[in-house]
Amino acid sequence: MGFAYNPYSLSANSFVIIPTVIFAVLVATMLLLRTLLRSDKRVDNVELYKYVPFESSNPPRGTGKSRLTFQYLGYLVMFLSVEPAVVLLTFLTVAPRSYSGDLLMLYLILVAVFAPTIAFGAYVAKRVHEWGWA
Amino acid sequence: MHVPAKPSPKEVPRATFLGRAVAGNLGALAVGVKYFFDPNRITLLYPHEYIKLRQGYRGYIVLIFDKCISCASCARICPARAMKMVSINVFDKKLKKYMKKKYPVINYNRCIFCGFCVDVCPTEALYHVPYHDLVYNSMADMVLTLEDFQKEPEFVTAKEGVPVTYIYDEKKGLVKVHYEEEGGEVQKAEGGQASAATEAQGEQAQGGGG
Amino acid sequence: MIIVDQLTGVLLVLVSAIIMSIGVYGFTASRNLFRQLLSIEVLFNGVFLLVITLLSASPLVTVYYSIVVISVVSVEAIVVTAILVAFLRAYRTHSSTDLEESEV
Amino acid sequence: MEAQQQEGKAYIGNLEVAAQLAKEYLVKGTVAKLVDWATAFSLWPVHLMTSCCGCEIGAAWGPRFDNERYGSLPWVSPRQTNLIIVEGTVTKKMACSVRITWEQMPYPKFAIAMGACALDGGIFYNSYNIVRPWQVIPIDLYIPGCPPRPEAVSRAIVELQRMIRNKGLASKWVVSGIRKDLKYVLPKEDLCGWRGERLELSA
Amino acid sequence: MVTAAQVAYDVGWGILHYIIFYPPLYQLIIIPGLIAALVVVIFIIWFERKAAARVQMRYGPWEISPRTGGATQLIADLIRYTFQEIIVPRTVDFMSYIIAPNAAVIFSILPLVAVPMTSVSQYWPIPMDFSLLIAVALSTLSPIFVVMMSWASNNKFAVVGGVRESFIIVAYELIAVISLLAVVPLVSTFNLVDIVQVQMGGRWLGLLNPIALLDAFIAVIMSTSAFPFEIPDSESELVAGPYTEYSGLMYGLNMGAGYIRRWTLSVLITLVFLGGWAPYRPGPGVVAGYLVPSLIVVAKAVVVMAIMSFLRSVYGRYRLDQALSLAWEVLIPMAIAAFGISIAETYFGVIP
């Protein structure tokens, strides 16, 4: 099949080159549209609030980047700790059929270890008053 | 026949966990799917159809010039000051001479269509036309002159669509039917006054034909 | 053909060294706790690469080691962040100055 | 020849002129028609309830009158909409918001004033706390009534679609960046207290 | 003798074969990539609006083309967005503001190159040995850019929406990963082609493990913040969530990115659980071997997406913490159970 159908070329094309090209085209389109579709300067002088952030149509107050939703950090921690284990288990399941006994055992271990942990985590994560700043 | 109202304690229907999770979801989905396959549409396809409003609808107001006795009741009762009396010279048929008389004019920028003026007019010199869907490009158009006030406003919709009415139904709520099927014409024919309805109907017939 | 493979290997080692040194630079240069955390993460990326490259002669071992390393690293990120959070909160509650102004 | 060259320079150096020429070259004929067609059938009113006419707006987008048939979908944030319906009375407190909402909408945008209050105050004609919306933003269409029937809202949308398509309002804006048929009002009254001083924003 | 027609034919065939049907290009740009996604998204949004309208006693978009029931509505919306002013507020971080939505789109369609559309190895964009794994891994990347979008907007609603989006990611990602990989024990491979081949006989994995299918379905709904998990851009508190500041085509792009993500994951679900191109056996040649199976996959995925869209007319939205605890107390245990079911089925030899 030749050069273009070499697995590496295929991969490079699929993951890097074509997406990059599309990305460049999209960004260029956006920038172009933004340049082309501008209202007249005269209008901009009349509309003083056009380029300020939208805050329910009030004069904006404060900046958007600030300290935020903290109360659900527990779920996050749980996610991060559970994910490697579970993903590891899923990776192992490709083992041939003959290993399914081991697999089952590992699965049971996982359930045995994580069931109480998740229960505890969910219980703690729900108590939002223990998580806030104030 | 005195039956006093009585308080009746009620409870929010509670369900068990499983019942709530399964039956609730299934019930909601079932209702959704039912209406997906058997929709009960009540939509008026507006410019192509329009509701033939009932006789008593409080729409735009028209003055019958000859009946007005210049009593100014209408202008006095108008809550929005939309009506004003203006004085013009008219030819009095009895006295056979020009006289200064007062007549009402209306400003639709203000009018809130409360119908007080129509209801208060002692000689029924004002009447409502049964439509209410006009829009204007400029506010000056809405301040009517005395001549315009005697004409019924142009009912654009009648040129584009056919009239429908809604009838009540136990299963479907409101059901849209075509106006002719309701025998609306018979009712209209009795209307003694040169009312909006008759004219609108003429327009309608044209609209329907074309 | 073996040249190509070796060239690739050299490239990988080089880039991992570069990434690692960038990480180290960030870690030593900055005084911001979170920046240091990020720098460590950069450093770990270099480490992953280096481990893979150096061990690639025996692929299975590579897989085991890298899986363990990645798990440990991600867990480490969590714990460090958790400690940071706790520390910051304690710091906050004890002091009236604002977090954003205090150089953590 | 020289003039041409100068123009040519201007094209390269001056992005605005180049963009202007490109737009004039591109947006005409079928493209202009397409733009107008699309804008006419995609009039998204912004969610700004100014007063009690909002009930009839609710009904107008409800099932019986269903203005979504015209492709008009009430939308939440002004940045994505192109139609503002002033639903009745605009009080002095609300006027600032009406103005800001209108300003934050991207062009091409249109405005409808609905209800007697939005035209000349309606029953509140002498209230000390209201302003007339046309003092605040430029209005395209007026709907009388208190409240107007939902059909009247539909009528306004149909009428606005016609206006856009007949007069090419959207495509003309695309070409020239300004709508010539509108007077851009700057409110006489100091609605949010913005006049005289420049806005200072720290990012 | 070589005639001009023949040359033209050959050249045309060459272009068709080597350019249009060049697998990465075809899959990223044509089917099931951008163009198909655009068509599907346009159809699905139209369907969503019409289906909701049917349930809601009305017509939905109609006047624009009465004969087709308003099917061109979304095209009008697209054109309108294209020719609307793009307002870039003064407070945003310009480069991130521009880049983030585009990157979100790119990373949304990227998993599509890792899925096969046929069993003919010549038409695989990449070697398929780890395709399921790669597709799942890639699909977790695009939400990051939603967060970036919200941060770049520097708007209160957007930032709150972005943080909610990241929490939703936390909730759905594990479910999606587990439930999509739950079929692996049954087939002992990460190769999507093999997975589809196993289902050829009508033994869809979705039937063997319905819980996994249900969970994956819910995870997809969650991941694209559709109802009932429309939490990041829940309009009643956060105006349009992370997209609040975007206008014109940029907003169209944002909305599109969400739908494209849903599309990508639907394709993945179709391949994994619903048999891919199943009853059909790809034959030789570009049309029989590539076009037809990919169209079958598209058709199935559209059905999946349509069902997802229908939920809008039945459900409201959950609260953020409710969605999180729902995920952790119901869905993740369910997913792990589904995983266990698969292992048990393997262990007890339910499938040969």
Add this chain to the structure above:
Amino acid sequence: MEAAPRLPGMEVRPVERHVYEVQIGPAHPGSGHMRIFVEVDGDIMVRVDPDIGFVHRTMEKLAEGRDWIKNIPLFERMAILDACNITLPYVEAVEKILDIDPPPRAKYLRTLLCEINRIASHLYGMGIFGVFLGHSTLYMWAFGDREVFVQLAEDLTGARLTHSYPVFGGVRRDIPDDFPQNARKAARYMRNRLNEYAKIFLNNPNIRKRLEGVGVLDKNRATELGIVGPNVRASGIKYDVRLVEPYEAYDELDFEIPIFEEGDSLARAWVRVEEIRQSLNIIEQAVDWLERHPREGFMHDRFWKNAPQLYKDIYNGKIDYAGKYRVKLMPLFASLKVPAGKASARVEAGRGEMFYYVESDGKNVPYRVRVVSPSFRNVIAFKYVMPGHRLMDLPAIYGSFDYFPPEWDR
């Protein structure tokens, strides 16, 4: 902390550092015509400050300059979707000062329209509630079914919303001929429909999760805050003006006042559903009564006894061109003078108790009219109920109190 943008004319309030202030409204889908300053700590609201007045159209002041009759349409604009209930206490209060009592048929007609309005208002509130929770189907259904009752009201009064129906001494129109069977059909339709509402909305697990245990107001708290209407009946308080001080024809009708104990958002939604059921009963009874009794006594004699023949003909349907059975107003209405005195009246409007205090000094305009609308008394709930809930509960609580800002702003 970075300096907030300084804008001239803008009130700058100090904000605690660890909280994040979100302004919800007025151009916001989650607020009506109001603004709520919400300070959140993470996801929890710590301070809620409703800032109302965006629709304040100065009705109390305007009323002091307008003739008595003109104030009826004026006050109606407070909540045009509940028009009859809103104007009725004003009419009643003026009738008290005038010392007239409307004839029974007028009372029944008023009751009928009040109940139609109540249903329409409850359905409106439910629709808005639905859209707050993202449930667009409920919104559409409620608005679609509301049309049935709006249509009934239109048949009766000639206007969709702004009926201006009760006037001093009576009402403006009698029922049209086909009204009774239409009303009965509508009532039967609505009863079936309410079951489907329960299925798709109130019993939907998704919605129940959002509402159960959210915004709980117990009896004492509700009393302390002075919440009114269905909201207070959801907290187990047996208070309904129709019950404690029956007005118009309510003491002759057989109906129940549903009371719930929970006091959470779900109970508040359920109260409204049950009230719709009761209102349907009342409508049927009222229609029966009106059908049984002859068409007479529409207006108090004092305003009617000198009426010319034309007026009677129009009333009796002999002349039909602007609606049959129409009451012509006597011209004296335009400049009615009311003797000095003061009176208050309250009725149970759709959202709760509507209270008017009217004082006259014998002129043709009121000296002072104090209006307290139910929504105005409910605003305080936002300030005291919302803190402690999550930000996403804001629409749920807000919607469950059945908001209508023009009503509370007046």
Add this chain to the structure above:
Amino acid sequence: MFAPIEMPLFVGVMAVAAAIAAYYVIKLKDMIYASISLALLGSLTAALIALAGFPIVAAYLVLVYVGAAVMFLIITISMLGLRGSEERDTFRGIIAAAAVFTLVIAIAFSSKLYNFYVLPYSVSAQQAASRLLSRYLLVLALIFVGQATTIVEAISIARRGGRS
């Protein structure tokens, strides 16, 4: 089978991209963007690893590291609202970086320069899994226990109630 001749090209491009991403992690002022850069760096590292012949490790890296750890950083940083200035001691940084760079290069190239090469050969996932299952079952179980402990530990640390 050997790697194709253009392999170094691919690796080189990726390597440059990865280095740029790493640089941006350090450089960008805004922590969120720095974390997003880190995510990109992680993806590019994964791509490099995949090129080196370990797609399974790459997938694991993306899923666990980019998808989770980086996400965590983003969220935490945005929640803490950290912004503002930071001091830099450039000189010390450069010294340290140079030292590490030399060290790595020296170790890598001195000992094994001619021994390591990259196989264009995919590890069979089945093989790896079966080997792991048969030999290291207990180790895996221990990893699970470790993870579970982490949950408890991190939650207890991060929440306030645990301390007070």
Add this chain to the structure above:
Amino acid sequence: MSSAPEKKPNAPAPQAPTPAPKPAAQPAAQSAAKQSAVPAAPPKPTIPPEYQELQKKVAEVLKGLNPTFEPSRGYLDVVVAKEHLVEAARRLKEMGFDHVISVGAIDYIAKKQFKVMYHLTSYLNEDLSKYVVALSTYIERDSPHVPSLTGIWLSAEFHEREEYEMFGIIFDGHPDLRPLLLTPAVAALRPLRKDFVVKEESDDIETDYEAYLATKWW
């Protein structure tokens, strides 16, 4: 067909209720003079019959505070002096009036007085639910200070804020006395005071036709 006012003699000038204590059971004789334009004579304003019983109870509860009862319809108007307001409120609350329906002020500009009324009723005491009682007091127009009852009835909070901005009455001890409905600029006008007059555009309902057409109504 002319309107009523022309037939009847004009009503006498308004008689503002006097703050002076006055036996409630015997209404002022002057009300006879107040013949209205309405065809039939209005009744003498008295305490409504259904409130007679309540009046006695309230009088007993407020013993020592010199309550006076003013004629009214539909509610019971209890007037106490400003000093006794808080005490009276406390006693009424103990009696069972547990929330405020309305806080209304009236500007008697002729007498240079404001009247502040708290309309009360009860939720928890079902016997009292059917009554509305107004606890009112007269204050000087020049120094409009009145003790806030928000501490006793929390439900009065927003009402008091409203009266504050509308009349400028200062409720001493109110926790959060800010304007409620109006922007500060408008609230400074104290719009509900009688000396703030709303402009009618013209009292004349008649105009010249040319003038009408020439008018820019907007």
